[in-house]
Amino acid sequence: MLAGCIASGDNKHVLHYDSGERLGALVQRSSFDHSLLTEARKAGAEVIEGERVTNVEFDQQAVVVSTDKGQYRSDVVIGAGGTHDLVAKKSGLNPGWKPDHVVLSYVVEHEFPETVMDDYFTTKRRLFFHLGFKGNDGYGWVFPKERHLNVGFGALSSTNSNLKQVFLDYVKFCQDLRIVPPFSVSKMQAALIPMRRILPRVWRARCMLVGDAAGFINPINSEGIQYAIESAEIAARVTSKMVRSRDFSNSNCLEYQNACMAQFGRRLNGLRFLSKMILKHSTLVIKSAENDPILKDLALKMLQNAGNVAENKRKLINRFIRNLVVNTVQKKH
Numbered sequence: 001m002l003a004g005c006i007a008s009g010d011n012k013h014v015l016h017y018d019s020g021e022r023l024g025a026l027v028q029r030s031s032f033d034h035s036l037l038t039e040a041r042k043a044g045a046e047v048i049e050g051e052r053v054t055n056v057e058f059d060q061q062a063v064v065v066s067t068d069k070g071q072y073r074s075d076v077v078i079g080a081g082g083t084h085d086l087v088a089k090k091s092g093l094n095p096g097w098k099p100d101h102v103v104l105s106y107v108v109e110h111e112f113p114e115t116v117m118d119d120y121f122t123t124k125r126r127l128f129f130h131l132g133f134k135g136n137d138g139y140g141w142v143f144p145k146e147r148h149l150n151v152g153f154g155a156l157s158s159t160n161s162n163l164k165q166v167f168l169d170y171v172k173f174c175q176d177l178r179i180v181p182p183f184s185v186s187k188m189q190a191a192l193i194p195m196r197r198i199l200p201r202v203w204r205a206r207c208m209l210v211g212d213a214a215g216f217i218n219p220i221n222s223e224g225i226q227y228a229i230e231s232a233e234i235a236a237r238v239t240s241k242m243v244r245s246r247d248f249s250n251s252n253c254l255e256y257q258n259a260c261m262a263q264f265g266r267r268l269n270g271l272r273f274l275s276k277m278i279l280k281h282s283t284l285v286i287k288s289a290e291n292d293p294i295l296k297d298l299a300l301k302m303l304q305n306a307g308n309v310a311e312n313k314r315k316l317i318n319r320f321i322r323n324l325v326v327n328t329v330q331k332k333h
């Protein structure tokens with residue numbers, strides 16, 4: 001994908017990115033997940049499909065995982081069940097997400113002929129983000145893939161009780177603007193994304209939580225795949241060490257949490273304030289960046305999670321405040 005727009009919720013202020021540089025990559029989730037599974041099999045994992053985990057119990061010697069088809073006894077369990085992970089619940093690490101920790105998102109994916117996709121999104125596959133659509137504390141997105149269009153809207157579930165209607169309005173809004181081709185939303189999906197909090201503790205004896213189960217999500221752009229993979233790699237390394245040494249004491253699992261926080265967790269926590277600030281003042285931020293190439297570039301970098309994120313965050317906040325002050329002073333004179 002070689003072009004994109006970050007826009008205010010009413011589409012009146014738009015930051016256009018079209019330098020010819022690759023802005024990111026979009027894939028079909030099913031084929032991406034399938035390729036991960038193939039890699040896991042190649043690496044020697046035994047994959048058991050078609051079984052639902054129904055219970056997880058811990059004792060001094062082992063973890064017992066029950067499914068709708070059987071039972072498994074193991075030295076260690078890794079909770080990788082996403083937002084509603086049962087391991088997180090049964091281990092007592094997460095009794096349930098609070099409404100202001102989760103974003104509720106609605107999404108539809110529709111297939112179109114490639115020629116229609118080219119007409120609407122060009123061969124560069126121009127994508128769109130609309131921040132603060134209809135005053136909601138969230139954003140809508142239009143992600144054009146090769147032949148599939150993915151349109152969604154997500155916001156804190158605590159802020160609006162009718163986000164489904166906001167999503168439907170967003171699709172219509174994009175169609176009225178002719179940003180997306182006409183289609184009717186027949187099958188939509190809803191999902192919770194735990195993007196406002198990493199669990200204070202992501203381990204207990206013989207147990208580690210990875211990915212969404214732990215709340216490892218970037219609060220700026222809702223990306224979690226990278227952290228699911230990174231945390232899983234760390235959990236695999238720690239598990240392998242425990243199994244080799246037959247030492248399942250707490251200190252090994254604590255090492256998992258420390259490594260995750262050092263590698264990406266502290267950075268994600270540090271983005272929460274910025275995420276709130278951008279969503280609260282989305283129109284002001286975009287308006288300000290429209291006339292400021294430096295701020296515009298910083299906004300893209302934050303969305304791409306590119307470069308030195310902590311440094312870019314600091315620069316973006318400073319630049320935004322500076323622009324606000326300059327505008328206020330200019331208005332007074």
Ligand SMILES: Cc1cc2nc3c(=O)[nH]c(=O)nc-3n(C[C@H](O)[C@H](O)[C@H](O)COP(=O)(O)OP(=O)(O)OC[C@H]3O[C@@H](n4cnc5c(N)ncnc54)[C@H](O)[C@@H]3O)c2cc1C
Nearest residue numbers: 052053080081082105107191211212213222223224225228
């Ligand atoms: C609408 C939407 C758009 C997103 N867009 C992006 C994006 O563009 N980029 C990005 O990086 N991230 C995106 N994310 C976030 C991303 O999907 C997650 O962060 C990522 O999938 C987390 O991976 P995971 O393995 O922790 O959990 P999941 O991908 O949710 O996988 C959990 C798996 O566990 C299985 N499972 C759960 N419970 C049980 C059970 N009891 N028994 C057996 N199996 C079980 C589930 O079926 C599932 O296969 C998006 C999320 C949503 C909802």
